[in-house]
Amino acid sequence: EVQLVQSGAEVKKPGESLKISCKGSGYSFTSYWIGWVRQMPGKGLEWMGIIYPGDSDTRYSPSFQGQVTISADKSISTAYLQWSSLKASDTAMYYCARFRYDYMRAFDIWGQGTMVTVSS
Amino acid sequence: AIQLTQSPSSLSASVGDRVTITCRASQGISSALAWYQQKPGKAPKLLIYDASSLESGVPSRFSGSGSGTDFTLTISSLQPEDFATYYCQQFNSYTLTFGGGTKVEIK
Numbered sequence A: 001e002v003q004l005v006q007s008g009a010e011v012k013k014p015g016e017s018l019k020i021s022c023k024g025s026g027y028s029f030t031s032y033w034i035g036w037v038r039q040m041p042g043k044g045l046e047w048m049g050i051i052y053p054g055d056s057d058t059r060y061s062p063s064f065q066g067q068v069t070i071s072a073d074k075s076i077s078t079a080y081l082q083w084s085s086l087k088a089s090d091t092a093m094y095y096c097a098r099f100r101y102d103y104m105r106a107f108d109i110w111g112q113g114t115m116v117t118v119s120s
Numbered sequence B: 001a002i003q004l005t006q007s008p009s010s011l012s013a014s015v016g017d018r019v020t021i022t023c024r025a026s027q028g029i030s031s032a033l034a035w036y037q038q039k040p041g042k043a044p045k046l047l048i049y050d051a052s053s054l055e056s057g058v059p060s061r062f063s064g065s066g067s068g069t070d071f072t073l074t075i076s077s078l079q080p081e082d083f084a085t086y087y088c089q090q091f092n093s094y095t096l097t098f099g100g101g102t103k104v105e106i107k
Helices: none
Strands: A003-006 A010-012 A018-025 A033-039 A045-052 A057-060 A069-073 A078-083 A092-100 A106-110 A114-118 B004-007 B010-013 B019-025 B033-038 B045-049 B062-067 B070-075 B085-092 B095-098 B102-106
Touching: A003 A092, A003 A106, A010 A018, A018 A033, A018 A092, A018 A114, A033 A078, A045 A069, A045 B085, A045 B095, A057 A069, A078 A092, A106 B033, A106 B045, A106 B085, B004 B085, B010 B019, B019 B033, B019 B085, B019 B102, B033 B062, B045 B062, B070 B085
Parallel strands: A010 A114, B010 B102
Antiparallel strands: A003 A018, A018 A078, A033 A045, A033 A092, A045 A057, A069 A078, A092 A106, A092 A114, B004 B019, B019 B070, B033 B045, B033 B085, B062 B070, B085 B095, B085 B102
């Protein structure tokens, strides 16, 4: 079964760092882009960036460039999203998803989401 | 950056109704548009890709059309399990954007 499994919910204080993960299985992890999507409470979907685990080519949304870092470790089929200094406004659900760059140009497989809460 | 404007932002409909949601791009994107369904507390689910292609396993009552800047998602006969929020998404030169969403509620 093709799936993406994300790390568990996090509760952090402003200024702390954080790295959440997304592990792929059931397919060739290095052959598909992985994207990250933010959903703030009660709001819509926002694309943050995508990474190609095969060569770590990474593209960021202008809105998130410099705010987060996307990386991947192809040896363990895992992508990451990290913050160096969290803010209260980073409180949101974060989804990873497999991006089909071929004829689909869409996210066909989604992780279950990781809830990040930033509060003092 | 390409913007996507969905309308309406919400609608009320009854089971069996035909429902149409529109998505307008700020510039032409050919057919690089997808539609997703999201239910409360769940991850989005891909319904339509390449503007009009039905994802495997998605009921045929869902259909998509359009190209260039104007796109539509149609549910031919609304079912109880279709009450959800729907999003469009575009891809252009390694940049993606989601529309603001359309919440479909029970009338």
